Amino acid sequence: MAIEFSKRVGRTPAYPMSGAQALPEDIVLMASNESPEPPLPQVVAAIQGVLGNANRYPDPTNTKLRRALSDRYDVPANRIAIGAGSCDLLMTAGDVLLEPGAEVVYSWPSFSVYPYLEAATGATGIRVPLNDAHEHDLDAMLAQITVATRLVIVCNPNNPTSTALPLDAITRFIEAVPRHVCILLDEAYCEFNTLDDPDSSVDLLKKHSNLVLLRTFSKIYGLCGLRVGYALCGDPRFVEAVDQVRQPFFCSITAQAAAIEALKHQDVIAERVERTVIARVELESALNDMGIEPAASQANFCWFPLPEDGPTEPEVVKGLVDRGVLIRGGTGQGREGFLRVTYGTPRDNDRFVAALREVLGQ
Numbered sequence: 001m002a003i004e005f006s007k008r009v010g011r012t013p014a015y016p017m018s019g020a021q022a023l024p025e026d027i028v029l030m031a032s033n034e035s036p037e038p039p040l041p042q043v044v045a046a047i048q049g050v051l052g053n054a055n056r057y058p059d060p061t062n063t064k065l066r067r068a069l070s071d072r073y074d075v076p077a078n079r080i081a082i083g084a085g086s087c088d089l090l091m092t093a094g095d096v097l098l099e100p101g102a103e104v105v106y107s108w109p110s111f112s113v114y115p116y117l118e119a120a121t122g123a124t125g126i127r128v129p130l131n132d133a134h135e136h137d138l139d140a141m142l143a144q145i146t147v148a149t150r151l152v153i154v155c156n157p158n159n160p161t162s163t164a165l166p167l168d169a170i171t172r173f174i175e176a177v178p179r180h181v182c183i184l185l186d187e188a189y190c191e192f193n194t195l196d197d198p199d200s201s202v203d204l205l206k207k208h209s210n211l212v213l214l215r216t217f218s219k220i221y222g223l224c225g226l227r228v229g230y231a232l233c234g235d236p237r238f239v240e241a242v243d244q245v246r247q248p249f250f251c252s253i254t255a256q257a258a259a260i261e262a263l264k265h266q267d268v269i270a271e272r273v274e275r276t277v278i279a280r281v282e283l284e285s286a287l288n289d290m291g292i293e294p295a296a297s298q299a300n301f302c303w304f305p306l307p308e309d310g311p312t313e314p315e316v317v318k319g320l321v322d323r324g325v326l327i328r329g330g331t332g333q334g335r336e337g338f339l340r341v342t343y344g345t346p347r348d349n350d351r352f353v354a355a356l357r358e359v360l361g362q
């Protein structure tokens with residue numbers, strides 16, 4: 001007799017792996033929207049400083065980190081939730097909001113983790129297609145909200161398409177969503193967005209108790225290997241609910257220490273944004289030279305269709321790997337014939353451009 005697993009296992013898709021771990025060391029990693037820059041020496045020192053306490057459990061209330069975030073954003077600490085990466089908070093939001101008969105509305109293609117929420121909870125997922133500019137169609141999303149809707153997710157800037165909507169469009173959407181529906185604004189890439197001040201969405205929390213801003217130390221802070229993210233919430237009961245259903249010690253002592261230290265170096269964050277914008281402009285022009293029109297990126301990656309008369313998506317992905325460049329094909333991200341490419345260092349970007357030219361026969 002084989003072990004009998006729950007229905008949940010049967011309906012849960014396999015996460016599309018980048019395959020980076022199995023590749024030789026000299027490969028350029030542009031597949032997972034990571035930062036190409038190693039952690040700051042001060043962050044490494046903060047991590048080393050707590051390792052000697054590893055025989056003790058971490059602070060389950062994450063008090064120091066929540067206080068640091070509270071100072072940074074002027075949001076009361078009781079309205080800040082911490083997670084082992086923001087995906088932890090995302091999945092836990094599903095646990096506290098969804099169940100069979102409930103509905104979750106999100107755009108598609110969007111973050112590949114969202115379908116796990118319905119798989120994990122037995123709720124119904126409603127996917128609303130992006131518009132022709134690869135942006136969320138907020139009016140179409142509003143039209144899908146019913147009495148059964150518990151959660152609506154807006155990914156801004158959107159992964160995998162890199163596009164962002166201006167804050168005034170998001171604000172009008174939030175005002176139109178019924179109060180019983182939790183609006184989760186996934187802002188994993190908000191620091192890279194130059195359309196609006198990344199801190200301006202925080203003001204919306206004062207007026208909208210059903211709003212949750214999901215943010216992370218994985219992207220601009222470059223700490224994805226440590227797993228720490230946070231949610232700024234309109235209602236302290238959201239924080240209580242997610243803490244109620246999770247294991248208590250989800251955020252390690254090293255992750256807490258690193259995040260607290262990283263927050264102190266906002267000048268470095270501003271420099272990273274500048275370097276990202278330079279990469280964005282340079283890669284866009286290199287792609288344009290190849291006759292490729294990427295979506296309007298406000299993130300640390302770009303999204304573009306492959307030329308129709310050229311090699312297929314799997315051929316291009318393989319051709320790039322053979323030349324030492326790992327990126328993501330669009331099929332695993334919900335759209336065949338596209339590529340998602342994370343910006344690397346200037347050297348990485350040059351290597352990608354040269355490899356793509358060769359693969360496309362240009």
Ligand SMILES: *Cc1c(COP(=O)(O)O)cnc(C)c1O
Nearest residue numbers: 085086087111159188216218229
């Ligand atoms: C990378 C990413 C996250 C962050 O994941 P972590 O669990 O914090 O590493 C969240 N949302 C989106 C859309 C992302 O692309």
